[in-house]
Amino acid sequence: MKISLNLASRPFTDLTDVYKRLRIAMGVLALAAIALGVLLHFVLQHDQRAYLRAHSIDESLGSLAAERQGYETLMQQPANARVLDETDALNELFDQKAFSWTLVMKDLETVLPDPVQVTEIEPARTKDGQVILHLRVVGPREENIRLVENMEHSNRFLRPRIVGESPESNNGSGARLQTVSANSVEDLDLLTDYNLMQTVSDAPAAGPAKASPAKPLVGGAK
Known part of the structure; x- marks a missing residue:
């Protein structure tokens, strides 16, 4: 029995170059993913340090505000308020003398x-x-x-x-208005x-x- 094959119906294709390009692309993507991961790590660390710094500044501001409130309360006491008024009066007097x-x-x-x-x-x-x-x-x-x-x-x-x-x-309020000139x-x-x-x-x-x-x-x- 004689069998004939038509090779044109299933042409031979060499996929070696395609697989090679795919491997290269996958390697590039893997390197990019690693680089992005490292970059994300540094960004997160920077954000964490910035958050800690901002939190420290907020605590310092809160402490200063509490200290200021304490001083204001202290200065509102009658004896201290009188001293503050006298100080303002003296400063105003010094300014007048300096003129x-x-x-x-x-x-x-x-x-x-x-x-x-x-x-x-x-x-x-x-x-x-x-x-x-x-x-x-x-x-x-x-x-x-x-x-x-x-x-x-x-x-x-x-x-x-x-x-x-x-x-x-000089003629009082009933004086006639004069024309304005130089x-x-x-x-x-x-x-x-x-x-x-x-x-x-x-x-x-x-x-x-x-x-x-x-x-x-x-x-x-x-």
Whole structure:
């Protein structure tokens, strides 16, 4: 009996290269898994250390808060509260004594135009130690503006700002309002930060207009 085979119906396939590539891919995946496992281990350790550090900081903050609460309770006692009030009063007195009126007057002479007169000076000290001057001046509108410009170019008077202005009137409340012009005499309220750290010998920077070097100041000071 004669049997014929058709080899074309089941062609021979060499799978050696395929298996080799699969083994290489599996090895790469295994190495990647090991690397990811090591990385995850270090990340978890880092997170654990961060958690312990945060927990330690929370405990320290809680201890400080409890200590602060204890001090506040202690200071609220009548005897200690009286001492605290006296300390605040003394600190305020020291601040007032440290303020130099002579220095302020000398600095104002360098920025004050001739026609402008200072009628009131009221210093105030903020909680952070900054000194703010409340000035009330009288003079022509144009010269008042020049005063503000001179302050802006000064090393002593910082951030000058106008908080109020009104025309000067000596005829009472029934006086007829006058037209505002450059020569109109006005009352001007100014607020400016005063730089105590600047040395007396430092002259202010040159401004757009020169002020009188020896202008007498008139009016009162609080």
